[in-house]
Amino acid sequence: MNAPILSARGLQKHYGRVTALDNCDFDLYPGEILAVIGDNGAGKSSLIKALSGAVRTDGGTITLEGKEVNFSSPLQAQEAGIATVYQTLALSPAMSIVDNMFMGREIRAAGPAGRWLRKLDHAKMREIAREKLSELGLMTIQNIDQPVETLSGGQRQGVAVARAAAFGSKVIILDEPTAALGVKESRKVLNLIQDVRSRGIPIILISHNMPHVFELADRIHVHRLGRRLCTVRPEDCTMSDAVALMTGAKAPPGETIAA
Numbered sequence: 001m002n003a004p005i006l007s008a009r010g011l012q013k014h015y016g017r018v019t020a021l022d023n024c025d026f027d028l029y030p031g032e033i034l035a036v037i038g039d040n041g042a043g044k045s046s047l048i049k050a051l052s053g054a055v056r057t058d059g060g061t062i063t064l065e066g067k068e069v070n071f072s073s074p075l076q077a078q079e080a081g082i083a084t085v086y087q088t089l090a091l092s093p094a095m096s097i098v099d100n101m102f103m104g105r106e107i108r109a110a111g112p113a114g115r116w117l118r119k120l121d122h123a124k125m126r127e128i129a130r131e132k133l134s135e136l137g138l139m140t141i142q143n144i145d146q147p148v149e150t151l152s153g154g155q156r157q158g159v160a161v162a163r164a165a166a167f168g169s170k171v172i173i174l175d176e177p178t179a180a181l182g183v184k185e186s187r188k189v190l191n192l193i194q195d196v197r198s199r200g201i202p203i204i205l206i207s208h209n210m211p212h213v214f215e216l217a218d219r220i221h222v223h224r225l226g227r228r229l230c231t232v233r234p235e236d237c238t239m240s241d242a243v244a245l246m247t248g249a250k251a252p253p254g255e256t257i258a259a
C-alpha cells in the first residue's frame, strides 16, 4: 500500500477529567473510503475534530501528505485540503445553491480596484457550480439559483458534498451523511460518495449505519475508548463482528479479551 495521505499518531484530548482521545492513531490511504465506527462516546467526533482543525489536541501529531500539520482552525485545515461536511451541513438555507457553493470563496471580476471592491463574478460562479454539480451527477437540480431551503435533504447533502469535492480537496470527511435521510435519498448520497471516490478523493466516513459502512468502505477503523482498536476490511468481517468489536464483546484479530 502507498504511504497514508493523512495520518495521526498518539493523539490525546481531554475535556476536564474525560479522556476523549487516548493515544489515538489514524491512517487514511489515497483513494480509499475509510469508515470510522465506534460506540456512542468512543471519541469519533473528537478524532474528526482534531483532524479537521476544529479542536486543538493535548498531544500527538497529525501528518498530511508526509508533512506534520498543526491546524488552529477549520479554515486552516480546509485551506490545506481537508474538507469536512458535518451533519448540520453549514449551508445557508435562504441562499441559492451557487452562493452556498462559493460561500467564503467568492470569485470576483478582474479589475483595478482592491479585491473586496471588485464586483462578484456571478456568471463565472454559475458556470463552475454547474460544471461541478454535473461532474457529480447532481444536475437533476435544475436551477442553481434556487434557495437551498427548497431542496430535499439528499439534494442538500449533495450540494454540501459537491462543495467539499469541488475546490481542490485532498481529503473529505463526511459525518453521518445519511443519518437524516430516507431510503431513496440515502441511495443517491451513497452513489455520490462512490463517485467522489472514483475521482480519486479519499473519504473518511463516520457512520453508525452498518449496511452503508459495509457497502462503501474499503477499510473500517474501529474506534473504542478513545483510540483505534483495529482496522478491518468489510470482506473479512461480518456486521455483527464489527459491532462486537465496537462494544468490546469481541477482541480484535490476533488478541484475546482479558477475563
Ligand SMILES: Nc1ncnc2c1ncn2[C@@H]1O[C@H](COP(=O)(O)OP(=O)(O)OP(=O)(O)O)[C@@H](O)[C@H]1O
Residues within 6 Å of the ligand: 015, 018, 019, 020, 038, 039, 040, 041, 042, 043, 044, 045, 046, 047
Ligand atoms: N466539548 C466537550 N466537553 C466535554 N466533554 C466532551 C466534549 N466533547 C466530547 N466530550 C466527551 O468526550 C467523549 C468522546 O466524545 P465524542 O463526541 O468524541 O464521541 P463520539 O464517538 O463521537 O460519540 P457519538 O457517536 O455519541 O457522537 C465523551 O465522553 C464526551 O462526553
